[in-house]
Amino acid sequence: MAINFLLNEQPVSVDVDPAMPLLWVVREKLGLTGTKFGCGIAACGACTMHVDGTATRTCMLPVSSVAGAQIRTIEALATDGALNAVQQAWLEHQVPQCGYCQSGMIMAAEALLNETPDPTDADIDAAITNICRCGIYDRVRAAVHRAAQLRKEG
Numbered sequence: 005m006a007i008n009f010l011l012n013e014q015p016v017s018v019d020v021d022p023a024m025p026l027l028w029v030v031r032e033k034l035g036l037t038g039t040k041f042g043c044g045i046a047a048c049g050a051c052t053m054h055v056d057g058t059a060t061r062t063c064m065l066p067v068s069s070v071a072g073a074q075i076r077t078i079e080a081l082a083t084d085g086a087l088n089a090v091q092q093a094w095l096e097h098q099v100p101q102c103g104y105c106q107s108g109m110i111m112a113a114e115a116l117l118n119e120t121p122d123p124t125d126a127d128i129d130a131a132i133t134n135i136c137r138c139g140i141y142d143r144v145r146a147a148v149h150r151a152a153q154l155r156k157e158g
């Protein structure tokens with residue numbers, strides 16, 4: 005049975021097991037591999053995408069549950085090769101260490117800033133619960149503040 009949704013503003017239709025997690029549909033069937041697999045139990049956040057604007061862990065999310073939804077992935081953040089504010093701030097603060105968790109972190113940060121344009125450290129800690137085994141949480145906080153500033157500057 006075909007399941008339809010919007011992926012980065014493009015309509016897509018996939019004929020897969022409805023129970024297949026969205027992460028694997030996007031990576032394996034639709035070829036966007038920017039979103040990573042970490043734990044597979046919705047605990048680490050590596051697989052975070054936006055589902056109708058909400059940061060969502062997709063490794064346990066059946067694709068059938070996103071029929072008709074708007075899905076946004078890390079691939080959609082830059083426009084014509086120009087980094088968006090979060091990506092620019094991440095670069096300025098050299099946030100990643102190994103980088104594995106970063107796609108999910110960035111998508112969580114992007115969703116937070118869409119909801120809360122000027123978050124406090126407490127807001128950041130509450131909203132970005134992604135796990136980083138390299139422990140770069142201080143740089144994440146600094147970069148989110150910088151991204152908020154860049155967004156204000158337009």
Ligand code: FES
Pocket residue numbers: 040041042043044045046047048049050051052061062063064
């Ligand atoms: S891979 Fe989905 S939360 Fe860890």
Ligand code: FES
Pocket residue numbers: 100101102103104105106135136137138139140
């Ligand atoms: S940068 Fe290595 S896991 Fe986060």
